[in-house]
Amino acid sequence: MTTAFYSHPDCRGHDMGEGHPECALRLDAIDDLLLATGLDIALERREAPVVTMEDLGLAHESRYVVELRDVLQRIAADGRPRYLDADTVAAPGTWAAAVRAAGAAVAATDAVIDGAVRNAFCSVRPPGHHATRAQAMGFCFFNNVAVAARHALDVRGLERVAIVDFDVHHGNGTEDIIAGDERVLMVSIFQHPLYPYSGAVPMGTNMVNVPVPPYTRGPQVRALIEENWMERLDAFRPEMIFVSAGFDAHREDELGQLGLVEADYAWITERIKGVAVKHSRGRIVSCLEGGYNLGALARSVAAHLRVLSAA
C-alpha cells in the first residue's frame, strides 16, 4: 500500500505578485527535495482533477462558489489581477489552480476510501484553511480540507472524520465551516495572537483549539498536543483523518514566531498516524497549507512524507 502524492502544474500558475511568500517556488522546493532525497520513489504521483461545483458547495455557500467562479474566470479572461482582501490576490491563473487544489483533496479522499492507496499528500496551492463558508482571505479561496472532509461524510457516507491543523495560523475558515458539525472533530494548535487573531475561544464543542504564545518550541508543543488532542481523538474514533499541513510554525519561517523543527513534524505525523492505524484503517489525507521558508518547508514536508509512507 502506497502514499499518493497529488499535484497539478496549474497549481504553479497562481501568482499573487512579485515577492509574495505564497508562491509557486514552494511547490518546486518540495519536488526538488523529494527527488534529491530519493523519497520520490516511495510515493505514487497522481495528477489532481478539477473539483466539481457540487463538492465545493458541500463546504461553501453556493452563492459564494458561483460568484467566486465568475470573478476568477473574468480575471482569467481579462488578465487583470484583483485584491479579494488585503493579502489575497486573484490573478489570471487563480481559478485553474484553486479547482485543482480542491480537486486534489477530493480525489485523494476517494482514492484512500477506495483502498487504492493507504494515505495521500496534496502538494497544492492556493492553501485553504482561512477560506470561510463565504469569504476568500489569508491567501485562501476554497477550503480544500473542509471540502474533502464533507465529501467523505456527505458523498462517501463516512460518519466521523477528524481534522488536524498544525499550521502556525488559526484555521478560522475550517472552524467557520465545521463548528457545530458533530460528525467532525477538529484539533488544532497555532500561535496566538497572530493572523487571523481568532481561535482563542472555540466556536463549537467539536473544536479543540490550542493557542500558544510566540516563541513556543517543539517540546512544549508536543506536550500540549499530547495533553489536549490525543484523548479527544481516541474517544472520537475517526473513520478518516484530514490534515491541514502548514509548515510555517518552523523556527526558520518568518510568517510566525514558533520554534518547530523537522523532527517535530515527524513526531506530530507519527501521532496522527497512530490514531489513524488504531481507528481509521490508516486513512489520512494531508493537504499543504502554509510554509514559506523554502528550505524549511521542503525538509518539513519530507519529514511528514517519510512517516506517512513508512511501513
Ligand SMILES: [Zn+2]
Ligand atoms: Zn499559515
